[in-house]
Amino acid sequence: xxxxxxxxxxxxxxxxxxxxxxxxxxxxxxxxxxxxxxxxxxxxxxxxxxxxxxxxxxxxxxxxxxxxxxxxxxxxxxxxxxxxxxxxxxxxxxxxxxxxxxxxxxxxxxxxxxxxxxxxxxxxxxxxxxxxxxxxxxxxxxxxxxxxxxxxxxxxxxxxxxxxxxxxxxxxxxxxxxxxxxxxxxxxxxxxxxxxxxxxxxxxxxxxxxxxxxxxxxxxxxxxxxxxxxxxxxxxxxxxxxxxxxxxxxxxxxxxxxxxxxxxxxxxxxxxxxxxxxxxxxxxxxxxxxxxxxxxxxxxxxxxxxxxxxxxxxxxxxxxxxxxxxxxxxxxxxxxxxxxxxxxxxxxxxxxxxxxxxxxxxxxxxxxxxxxxxxxxxxxxxxxxxxxxxxxxxxxxxxxxxxxxxxxxxxxxxxxxxxxxxxxxxxxxxxxxxxxxxxxxxxxxxxxxxxxxxxxxxxxxxxxxxxxxxxxxxxxxxxxxxxxxxxxxxxxxxxxxxxxxxxxxxxxxxxxxxxxxxxxx
Numbered sequence: 468x469x470x471x472x473x474x475x476x477x478x479x480x481x482x483x484x485x486x487x488x489x490x491x492x493x494x495x496x497x498x499x500x501x502x503x504x505x506x507x508x509x510x511x512x513x514x515x516x517x518x519x520x521x522x523x524x525x526x527x528x529x530x531x532x533x534x535x536x537x538x539x540x541x542x543x544x545x546x547x548x549x550x551x552x553x554x555x556x557x558x559x560x561x562x563x564x565x566x567x568x569x570x571x572x573x574x575x576x577x578x579x580x581x582x583x584x585x586x587x588x589x590x591x592x593x594x595x596x597x598x599x600x601x602x603x604x605x606x607x608x609x610x611x612x613x614x615x616x617x618x619x620x621x622x623x624x625x626x627x628x629x630x631x632x633x634x635x636x637x638x639x640x641x642x643x644x645x646x647x648x649x650x651x652x653x654x655x656x657x658x659x660x661x662x663x664x665x666x667x668x669x670x671x672x673x674x675x676x677x678x679x680x681x682x683x684x685x686x687x688x689x690x691x692x693x694x695x696x697x698x699x700x701x702x703x704x705x706x707x708x709x710x711x712x713x714x715x716x717x718x719x720x721x722x723x724x725x726x727x728x729x730x731x732x733x734x735x736x737x738x739x740x741x742x743x744x745x746x747x748x749x750x751x752x753x754x755x756x757x758x759x760x761x762x763x764x765x766x767x768x769x770x771x772x773x774x775x776x777x778x779x780x781x782x783x784x785x786x787x788x789x790x791x792x793x794x795x796x797x798x799x800x801x802x803x804x805x806x807x808x809x810x811x812x813x814x815x816x817x818x819x820x821x822x823x824x825x826x827x828x829x830x831x832x833x834x835x836x837x838x839x840x841x842x843x844x845x846x847x848x849x850x851x852x853x854x855x856x857x858x859x860x861x862x863x864x865x866x867x868x869x870x871x872x873x874x875x876x877x878x879x880x881x882x883x884x885x886x887x888x889x890x891x892x893x894x895x896x897x898x899x900x901x902x903x904x905x906x907x908x909x910x911x912x913x914x915x916x917x918x919x920x921x922x923x924x925x926x927x928x929x930x931x932x933x934x935x936x937x938x939x940x941x942x943x944x945x946x947x948x949x950x951x952x953x954x955x956x957x958x959x960x961x962x963x964x965x966x967x968x969x970x971x972x973x974x975x976x977x978x979x980x981x982x983x984x985x986x987x988x
Contacts, residue, residue, distance in 0.1 A: 645711025
């Protein structure tokens with residue numbers, strides 16, 4: 468695969484609204500009654516730093532687990548943007564001395580002040596993390612990303628016994644943390660605390676795997692023998708995600724459908740043989756959202772509140788959205804929104820190829836930032852039809868709340884979508900999703916009941932799905948039924964969190980079996 472890191476969204480602004488915790492509470496134990504301590508290693512965590520769904524997904528899961536009473540710890544790098552926007556962070560006084568590839572590096576540990584929710588720790592290293600971007604800037608990855616995130620993994624593991632001695636499960640997220648399982652089973656293997664840890668590796672987006680030259684393996688302190696097809700070697704490159712999967716007890720991706728897709732040549736991003744070889748060690752659990760944060764009955768970000776029983780506020784939100792973007796206020800014209808990174812993965816080529824303006828009488832609003840070619844093409848369309856289409860090439864949470872509250876429907880014609888969160892939020896707000904039947908979209912939308920799905924990745928298929936939605940909108944009683952069915956979906960973390968508990972129990976059992984075998988030998 469080409470890029471090793473996701474490109475941050477230009478113009479994305481981090482909001483500082485306090486995290487609210489849903490009222491539901493899962494069991495803080497495994498099915499056998501065992502209380503589990505979990506430590507999440509992640510490159511992103513909302514509200515501190517995120518470029519997409521990773522930070523929000525980890526935050527949602529960890530917040531719910533902490534609310535349930537699980538000892539929950541999160542460790543992430545102390546980026547420049549975190550330092551600048553979160554002055555309340557406290558230095559713990561713990562200095563970490565790390566040997567990385569024969570060189571000694573030092574770092575300080577910071578934490579959030581005591582508060583409800585998970586304890587979040589930050590690894591400080593100015594040379595590695597005091598930079599303008601998370602993964603890169605000016606459209607290019609930082610050339611030392613392998614060393615940056617290897618250091619982060621080593622520092623997090625080194626700090627863990629001191630900051631979270633109750634940890635039993637190490638939960639690593641995406642390629643940035645995939646070296647942690649490898650270091651755990653090699654450099655740290657002889658120490659009792661680490662030997663007993665179970666590892667779960669989350670694959671949020673397998674399109675980004677951490678590819679580097681093969682000599683990086685030894686430069687990061689690993690034995691050269693690990694550069695083999697069963698661990699790091701991947702078509703002449705080092706593949707960090709592959710190495711992490713090889714050293715994890717279990718792996719999980721963010722929807723059941725995507726777990727199956729990863730085991731196919733078309734959907735496995737060149738790692739399908741690895742995923743197939745994992746067998747039942749690979750799992751799929753749908754992400755959730757916080758239904759108290761995404762609630763049209765109480766949302767402070769939107770013009771008017773509304774509910775399934777009373778949709779009059781949604782009509783006022785629609786009119787306000789039309790006025791805000793200079794569109795005619797036409798209550799009987801369907802308004803489609805799209806909130807996404809403007810990149811190929813999100814299906815922008817289908818949008819441009821479908822000629823939606825010519826094939827329907829609908830209005831369209833596009834929200835998000837990304838590649839210049841899409842900005843230019845969408846901008847030209849909006850300029851040519853200002854009464855039908857508007858664009859906003861930036862992203863804030865506030866803008867997305869307003870878009871979903873006012874839109875009648877949401878476009879998600881993704882090339883691939885491991886989980887997706889926007890379609891869940893949209894249904895909460897009665898914005899009926901029109902989406903491709905892939906990944907988490909397939910698992911969270913019921914065709915003809917809560918949205919409209921299409922299969923083929925072609926402009927024609929998207930156009931037909933939009934036409935179905937436009938025709939459905941014209942049948943007002945049927946449309947209201949569709950909207951209300953969508954709004955009954957909560958997509959809270961309670962069900963998913965219980966599935967993670969069962970997954971952790973399996974990981975602990977797998978590690979216990981390995982430890983017993985080790986002691987017997």
